[in-house]
Structures are given as structure tokens and as C-alpha cells.
Amino acid sequence: MSKKAKPRVYDKAGKQVKVADKSWYTLQASGEAEQRNIEIFVYGEIGAWGVTANQFVQDLRAMDDGASPVIVAFNSIGGDLFDGLAIHNALSRLGERCTGRIDALAASAASVAVCGAHRVVIAANAMLMIHNPYTFTGGDAEDFRRVADVLDQTLEAIIAAYKAKAPDIDEAELRRMVNAETWLTANEAVALGLADEVGDGLKVSACLGQGSVLQRFQNAPPELLAQLDEEPDVEPKEPDIQPDPAPVLDAAGLALLVTKSCAAAGISNLVEPLLATTKLESEAVVTAALTRAKALHGLCVAARLPELTGEFIAAGLDEAAVRARLFDKLVSSGGGFEINNSLPLDNDPEPTVKAKQVDTQAIWSSRQAAHTGTSKGARA
Known part of the structure; x- marks a missing residue:
């Protein structure tokens, strides 16, 4: 499945x-x-x-x-x-x-x-x-x-x-x-x-x-x-009583928001990439980035690759793109197979048997060693 x-x-x-x-x-x-x-x-x-x-x-x-x-x-x-x-x-x-x-x-x-x-x-x-x-x-x-x-x-x-x-x-x-x-x-x-x-x-x-x-x-x-x-049903919303507008946060306040929110969510390691990608433009931008960061962190933890979260945030990837990257990582890791009781999507690539990748570095080193040995023999 x-x-x-x-x-x-x-x-x-x-x-x-x-x-x-x-x-x-x-x-x-x-x-x-x-x-x-x-x-x-x-x-x-x-x-x-x-x-x-x-x-x-x-x-x-x-x-x-x-x-x-x-x-x-x-x-x-x-x-x-x-x-x-x-x-x-x-x-x-x-x-x-x-x-x-x-x-x-x-x-x-x-x-x-x-x-x-x-x-x-x-x-x-x-x-x-x-x-x-x-x-x-x-x-x-x-x-x-x-x-x-x-x-x-x-x-x-x-x-x-x-x-x-x-x-x-x-x-x-x-x-x-x-x-x-x-x-x-x-x-x-x-x-x-x-x-x-x-x-x-x-x-x-x-x-x-x-x-x-x-x-x-x-x-x-x-x-x-x-x-x-089908178009999704949209329930009519009752008019909300709007509260007094919250004060607009400056850059220092936004940075504090990022730091506190990450600490509360247990993702303090993501403070730096979030500050870099949001550039503290506005509270809306920061809030959206925090929501996305928590979601991406959850995906990476589920895939046992939490160390990749910061990289994905810095690259500006959304959830769909991260799922795809993680899936590729898991499939290409060669760590075994997963029982899956569902069929692949029509546009999914057909499963293939991949040949073992050639280790070009090992071949080059081997040839160099052989060449060196031959040269020494010739000089002797």
C-alpha cells in the first residue's frame, strides 16, 4: 500500500x-x-x-x-x-x-x-x-x-x-x-x-x-x-467581528518572532535559513515561511532526513517539491525495498533495474598504480 x-x-x-x-x-x-x-x-x-x-x-x-x-x-x-x-x-x-x-x-x-x-x-x-x-x-x-x-x-x-x-x-x-x-x-x-x-x-x-x-x-x-x-463546496462564513489591528512589527520584532516560533516548534536550527529567505520583509511573509518550515520539517523527519530541511528552505522549495526530492533520496539510497499496496500513477516512470555505477575514481587510481609499476620496471 x-x-x-x-x-x-x-x-x-x-x-x-x-x-x-x-x-x-x-x-x-x-x-x-x-x-x-x-x-x-x-x-x-x-x-x-x-x-x-x-x-x-x-x-x-x-x-x-x-x-x-x-x-x-x-x-x-x-x-x-x-x-x-x-x-x-x-x-x-x-x-x-x-x-x-x-x-x-x-x-x-x-x-x-x-x-x-x-x-x-x-x-x-x-x-x-x-x-x-x-x-x-x-x-x-x-x-x-x-x-x-x-x-x-x-x-x-x-x-x-x-x-x-x-x-x-x-x-x-x-x-x-x-x-x-x-x-x-x-x-x-x-x-x-x-x-x-x-x-x-x-x-x-x-x-x-x-x-x-x-x-x-x-x-x-x-x-x-x-x-x-467537481468544484469544492464552500460554506458561507458568518461575518467576523474584526479586532483592533495588531501593531506592525519592525525588523527586530520579526527576527524575534522567527526565533521564538522556531524554539517553540523545536526547529531552532532553521532560524538562519528563515531569516535569509524572508529577509524580514513583512509579518505576512515571515508567518507564511514559518508555516512552510514546520511542514517541511515534518516531511523530512518522516523520511528520517531532518538534516535536509534547512537546505530545502534555503532553496525555496514547497511541500510538493520536497516530497519529490525526499522520494528520490529514499529510492536511490538502495537501503532496501518498501511494500506498497497501491499502484503507480500513470505518469510515474516505469521501475527499472539500475546497473551498478562505475567507480571511475577507483579505475583511474588502479591504472595509475599499474602505469607507475610498469615505468619502474622499465627503468630497472
């Missing part, structure tokens, strides 16, 4: 949780202590580019009291298979007080994760998609044979996750549907046992700003893809 803004934790009883395009997931606790409900929104990709299993479990642990009902709402195209399996098991350990809710789409790793809930409610107009695991790698024939074996093993983990939710499902038919990349409607998911109840339909954007990723799948329903062209 595949590809962080820092999660936002809400504790606002009775208020709607608004999930913006760039919010990966949110948590909220509502009600009094005796009648508390915990609601988690997994809206976005699962894994290093979205919500990791580690972040999910840590945030849930911080909010869970061991007794309150937990509702986990999904609208996700999936992501990293093993993070999906870990979330699946975390939900399973909650027992009967856990309900999984599919608000629009639970595809790939998200379908594995949601099946860990004791009860799954799928919206009438939502879908659940199941398919084979996918990955990329490079190497010789033995490397590819080893990766193929790993993919076969991970397929068994996927099948086990579905069968844990639907023990009476026909396994041969389940394997056929997984292999064929099957998109299930709400009624079909309930009929198979992968969901327990059809709930009310909701109007939720395809994947909250990541809808284009749906194009990587082979059999994505046309009606789901059509949502990508």
Missing part, C-alpha cells in the same frame, strides 16, 4: 471537526467524563507521507481512557501496508467499544486497517477497495525472487486481516477479488461481511486534495474519478 503535517488533536465537545485538504487526521473527545466519546478522522494517506501507525497509536493512547467508545472514520486511498496492519491490530485490541466508519473511501491499506474494528459502518455512497500488495525494487534475479516471496507473504497477511473481520467469507472468492482489484459498494461490503451496517450517505470529497492519486488504480469507478473535476 504508499506515501505529514503534524496531527491536530481536538477536545471541543459538541463542535464539528473540519478536516481541510492538508490535514492528515484529527482526534477529538466529546461529552462529559462519564459519557465520553473519542472520534478519530483518518482522512489521507497511511504511512510516512500521512498518518503513521506509530503516531496513530501514540495519539490514541494519550486520549484513550480504556472505557470510552472509539469511532475511527476513514476517507483514505490507503498507503503503507504494514502501517495499515498495525492500525488494524490497534483497533482490534480495543474490542467491542471500537467502531470503524467508512465516510467515503477505504482503499488498499485503509481497507485492511478499518477491518480491525469490532463493528464497521459504511456510508451508503461510500466504497471499500481491496487489491494485491505492490512494491518497487531493483537488483539481480535473486533480489527479484526474494521480493516476490515477500509479496506472497504479505498477501497472506492481507487475507488474514479480511478473514478476521469476515470469517465466513469464501477464501477462494476473496483471493480472486483481491487479485482483480475489486471496488465494493456499501451493500456488497456488508454482504461479504467486511462491513456490518450501511449508514447514511455523506458528501465527502474523493480524497481531500489527494483525489488524483485514485488514477493510479486500474479499476477506479468512473463516478469516483468524476469527483476530481
Whole structure:
């Protein structure tokens, strides 16, 4: 399955949780202590580019009291298979007080994760998609044979996750549907046992700003893809009472703002590149740069390359460009392979087996040594 803004934790009883395009997931606790409900929104990709299993479990642990009902709402195209399996098991350990809710789409790793809930409610107009695991790698024939074996093993983990939710499902038919990349409607998911109840339909954007990723799948329903062209609904805003304008900060004040904000966010190492790139032009420029720096820092930390954040800020890169740079770094590092239960985008380059790079320096040194030896022999 595949590809962080820092999660936002809400504790606002009775208020709607608004999930913006760039919010990966949110948590909220509502009600009094005796009648508390915990609601988690997994809206976005699962894994290093979205919500990791580690972040999910840590945030849930911080909010869970061991007794309150937990509702986990999904609208996700999936992501990293093993993070999906870990979330699946975390939900399973909650027992009967856990309900999984599919608000629009639970595809790939998200379908594995949601099946860990004791009860799954799928919206009438939502879908659940199941398919084979996918990955990329490079190497010789033995490397590819080893990766193929790993993919076969991970397929068994996927099948086990579905069968844990639907023990009476026909396994041969389940394997056929997984292999064929099957998109299930709400009624079909309930009929198979992968969901327990059809709930009310909701109007939720395809994947909250990541809808284009749906194009990587082979059999994505046309009606789901059509949502990508729809204009987003804009809720009317109530007029705000404008407070008195804040005082305009001078250069010294802006520099202090950068320093304090970076210290509070734990990114004091980024003060210098931020001062250099913003040139302390205005508070708006500085605030925007700080927001971007925090986002880029989160991406680099997720990729285990935090030392590159300053370089990316100095280069003026946005989040999309940094994701691309980090992806190239991870793929070219040769540190192994990643199980990815999603298919590549149509415009992604085909995976290739790269030959070992020629070490020109070593060859030159070897020739120089040989030439020196020959010369000495001739003189003798």
C-alpha cells in the first residue's frame, strides 16, 4: 500500500471537526467524563507521507481512557501496508467499544486497517477497495525472487486481516477479488461481511486534495474519478467581528518572532535559513515561511532526513517539491525495498533495474598504480 503535517488533536465537545485538504487526521473527545466519546478522522494517506501507525497509536493512547467508545472514520486511498496492519491490530485490541466508519473511501491499506474494528459502518455512497500488495525494487534475479516471496507473504497477511473481520467469507472468492482489484459498494461490503451496517450517505470529497492519486488504480469507478473535476463546496462564513489591528512589527520584532516560533516548534536550527529567505520583509511573509518550515520539517523527519530541511528552505522549495526530492533520496539510497499496496500513477516512470555505477575514481587510481609499476620496471 504508499506515501505529514503534524496531527491536530481536538477536545471541543459538541463542535464539528473540519478536516481541510492538508490535514492528515484529527482526534477529538466529546461529552462529559462519564459519557465520553473519542472520534478519530483518518482522512489521507497511511504511512510516512500521512498518518503513521506509530503516531496513530501514540495519539490514541494519550486520549484513550480504556472505557470510552472509539469511532475511527476513514476517507483514505490507503498507503503503507504494514502501517495499515498495525492500525488494524490497534483497533482490534480495543474490542467491542471500537467502531470503524467508512465516510467515503477505504482503499488498499485503509481497507485492511478499518477491518480491525469490532463493528464497521459504511456510508451508503461510500466504497471499500481491496487489491494485491505492490512494491518497487531493483537488483539481480535473486533480489527479484526474494521480493516476490515477500509479496506472497504479505498477501497472506492481507487475507488474514479480511478473514478476521469476515470469517465466513469464501477464501477462494476473496483471493480472486483481491487479485482483480475489486471496488465494493456499501451493500456488497456488508454482504461479504467486511462491513456490518450501511449508514447514511455523506458528501465527502474523493480524497481531500489527494483525489488524483485514485488514477493510479486500474479499476477506479468512473463516478469516483468524476469527483476530481467537481468544484469544492464552500460554506458561507458568518461575518467576523474584526479586532483592533495588531501593531506592525519592525525588523527586530520579526527576527524575534522567527526565533521564538522556531524554539517553540523545536526547529531552532532553521532560524538562519528563515531569516535569509524572508529577509524580514513583512509579518505576512515571515508567518507564511514559518508555516512552510514546520511542514517541511515534518516531511523530512518522516523520511528520517531532518538534516535536509534547512537546505530545502534555503532553496525555496514547497511541500510538493520536497516530497519529490525526499522520494528520490529514499529510492536511490538502495537501503532496501518498501511494500506498497497501491499502484503507480500513470505518469510515474516505469521501475527499472539500475546497473551498478562505475567507480571511475577507483579505475583511474588502479591504472595509475599499474602505469607507475610498469615505468619502474622499465627503468630497472
